[in-house]
Amino acid sequence: MNGRPARNDTPLSWRLNRAGVFRRARFWLWRGILPALLLVCLFTTPTRAQDFERPIVRVGVLAHRGWDEGEAQWSLLATYLQGALTSHVVRFVPVTLTSAGPLINAGGLDFLITNPGHYIDLADRYPMSVLATRKRTLPDGGHTLQFGSAVLVRGDSGLSTLADLRGARVGAVAPQAFGGFQLAWFEARAQGVDLFDDPADLAFYGFPQDAIVSAVLEGKLDAGVVRSGLLERLVAEGAVPRDTLRALNANVTYTHPEAVSTRLYPEWPFLALAGTDPAMRDAVALALLQSAASDLPDPWGAPVSYHDARALVSAFTNRASNAAGMGTTRTALPVWLSVGLAVAVAALAGALILLRGRQNRPAAGAKSAKDQTGVPLTRRETQVLSQIGAGKSTKEIAATLGISPKTVEFHRANLLRKFEARSSAQLIARAGEQFSGLEPET
Numbered sequence: 389m390n391g392r393p394a395r396n397d398t399p400l401s402w403r404l405n406r407a408g409v410f411r412r413a414r415f416w417l418w419r420g421i422l423p424a425l426l427l428v429c430l431f432t433t434p435t436r437a438q439d440f441e442r443p444i445v446r447v448g449v450l451a452h453r454g455w456d457e458g459e460a461q462w463s464l465l466a467t468y469l470q471g472a473l474t475s476h477v478v479r480f481v482p483v484t485l486t487s488a489g490p491l492i493n494a495g496g497l498d499f500l501i502t503n504p505g506h507y508i509d510l511a512d513r514y515p516m517s518v519l520a521t522r523k524r525t526l527p528d529g530g531h532t533l534q535f536g537s538a539v540l541v542r543g544d545s546g547l548s549t550l551a552d553l554r555g556a557r558v559g560a561v562a563p564q565a566f567g568g569f570q571l572a573w574f575e576a577r578a579q580g581v582d583l584f585d586d587p588a589d590l591a592f593y594g595f596p597q598d599a600i601v602s603a604v605l606e607g608k609l610d611a612g613v614v615r616s617g618l619l620e621r622l623v624a625e626g627a628v629p630r631d632t633l634r635a636l637n638a639n640v641t642y643t644h645p646e647a648v649s650t651r652l653y654p655e656w657p658f659l660a661l662a663g664t665d666p667a668m669r670d671a672v673a674l675a676l677l678q679s680a681a682s683d684l685p686d687p688w689g690a691p692v693s694y695h696d697a698r699a700l701v702s703a704f705t706n707r708a709s710n711a712a713g714m715g716t717t718r719t720a721l722p723v724w725l726s727v728g729l730a731v732a733v734a735a736l737a738g739a740l741i742l743l744r745g746r747q748n749r750p751a752a753g754a755k756s757a758k759d760q761t762g763v764p765l766t767r768r769e770t771q772v773l774s775q776i777g778a779g780k781s782t783k784e785i786a787a788t789l790g791i792s793p794k795t796v797e798f799h800r801a802n803l804l805r806k807f808e809a810r811s812s813a814q815l816i817a818r819a820g821e822q823f824s825g826l827e828p829e830t
Contacts, residue, residue, distance in 0.1 A: 445469075445476045445668060448483040448491060450502040451595065461685070462501075468682055472675035476668070484595065485564045489513065489798070492661060499672065500659045503615075504697035505566025505704075507657050513798055515662035519669070520676040520688035522655040526645050527620050533692055534652035536616045536644070537571035538635040540604050547611060550576040550637050550649065556610040558587040559600045566653075566697070567615030568597060570704045575637065575650040584707070601628060611636065616648045653700070654692045705792055763806050763819075772799040777816050 447469075449462050462480050470478040483491060485506060491497050492514045500507075500516070510516065523531040541547050547556065553576055560583075561568025569592075573583045583590060591609070593599045600612035601622060619635070622628040635647035644652060658676055660669045676688040765773065768789075775785040782800070786793045800812070809815035 442475060442477050445473060445478050445672075446496060446498050447478065447480050448488055448497040448500040448502070449480050450485070450488070450500075450506060451482050464684055465686075468679065468684055469672065469675055472678075473668075473671060485562060493802075495663065497661055498664045498668065499661065501656060502659070503566040503656055504654055504694050505570055505701050506564070507659060508694065508698050508701045509564065509794070512792075512795060516659045517662075517669075518657040518691040518694070519660050519673040520658045520690065521692045522658070523680075523687050523689045524617065524655055525685050527624075528645055530645075531687070532644070533655050533689060534644075535567060535655055536640075536648040536650040536652045537567050537569075537575070537613055538616050538619055538647045539572050539611050539613050539637065539649040540601060540619060540633045540635055540647075541611050542604060542607070543632050543634055545610065545634075547636060549579065551579040551581055552636070553583065553611055554581050554586040555588050557589045557591075557608075558583060558611050558613070559591050559593055559603050559609040560613040561597060561600070562592050562594060566701075568600075569613055570700060571650040571653065572613040573704060573707075574700050575640070579637075582707075598622065598627070601633070604633065616644070616646045619647050653697050654694050657691065657694070658688060705794075765803075765806070769799050769803055769806075772796060773803055773815075773819055776800065776803075776812055777819070 447466070451462070466478055466480045481491070481497065483497075483500070483502070488497075488500065488502065488506070489510060492500070492510065499519075500510075501522075502510075507516075507518075521533055523533055524535065526532055539550065539553070547553070550572070560572070563569060569583075576583050593603070597614045597618055600609070600614055601618070603609040604612040605628065619628065619633060623630050635649045637649040638647065640650060641648060641652065658672075660672070677690065679687040680689070768791075771789055772785060775788060780788065782793045782796045785796045789796070803819075804810070804812075804815055807815050807818045809818055
């Protein structure tokens with residue numbers, strides 16, 4: 389394609405330019421740390437005096453267009469659920485692909501609304517159940533239980549198929565984004581293109597996805613991956629002139645009324661976390677299934693199978709674990725921001741745990757479980773700890789235990805928190821005070 393930058397000797401599929409770094413810095417500050425700070429406020433200060441005695445129900449929401457854009461949509465659902473749960477206070481909390489896990493781990497969420505890939509990834513670490521599946525409203529007034537990805541290009545672009553992405557400048561949300569990257573990766577692979585390696589440049593913009601569309605319009609990208617339905621919404625809002633953008637691989641389906649470049653997968657699930665009160669879970673499920681008779685723009689229906697989504701996520705995980713660039717993407721942010729974000733999230737999660745723990749503080753003079761038995765560990769944590777003690781890397785531990793590297797890192801983070809350690813070396817030193825003769829366990 390004319391004007392396309394030539395390849396250089398760096399791993400181009402994971403390069404981020406300087407402007408992108410600072411854009412992501414602002415994104416993490418506004419979309420990662422601030423929502424977590426908001427959650428702390430929700431734990432500690434009721435907004436109205438009459439809410440003080442009512443228990444709070446917290447629903448996490450992955451806002452793919454950013455919280456400002458999505459707030460109006462989700463506030464309608466929050467109002468609807470509040471009407472059905474009058475004895476509780478319903479609060480919706482914005483989450484990101486990375487902040488949801490720490491919030492769940494800290495007990496900060498009762499329910500979660502997110503995309504299928506994020507759900508499958510989280511479900512491997514946190515038990516949860518699908519209560520309902522979203523029935524998204526289509527431009528023609530109908531509803532659908534499915535969605536896909538749209539790989540958008542300018543109307544005058546010379547690209548026509550996903551195979552043409554080889555050597556192109558491509559933008560997406562993040563490697564972990566289901567509709568914002570993984571669906572397009574899977575479909576492009578079927579046409580002989582690996583989006584990890586074959587584009588001239590692959591830049592990750594994070595949320596909101598509107599920024600990816602703008603970059604394509606401005607010629608900064610040759611193609612941008614977004615979830616289906618976004619283009620039509622932007623056109624309806626007047627943000628994108630009609631016919632200035634089109635989707636590659638448009639003949640993938642002739643029955644879906646929206647621009648789509650991939651096969652269709654189940655719509656977003658409404659999830660209940662394992663620790664949620666069963667009576668509350670049932671009340672929310674009933675309210676969702678009755679929402680078809682409400683004025684909600686997107687009602688909810690009975691849960692559908694997420695088998696196809698799970699198969700795609702499994703294929704992507706296997707490929708991503710072998711991509712050396714995966715770690716590069718995560719460390720592309722400035723060191724000060726990466727460290728600061730990690731410390732902030734850990735501190736906030738610790739604060740939530742402390743606040744929860746105060747409610748069940750033992751009487752004076754009584755010994756805590758830690759005093760009696762040392763740091764309690766699960767069987768998997770013990771296995772990971774023993775492998776760390778043997779000096780093995782994350783990939784080696786994953787291969788030995790038959791789990792993903794991401795799961796290893798999750799357990800490593802839990803171990804660091806439990807032992808109040810700042811590094812693996814300090815972790816082993818402190819664990820040695822509790823355990824002796826620790827042998828690698830498989």
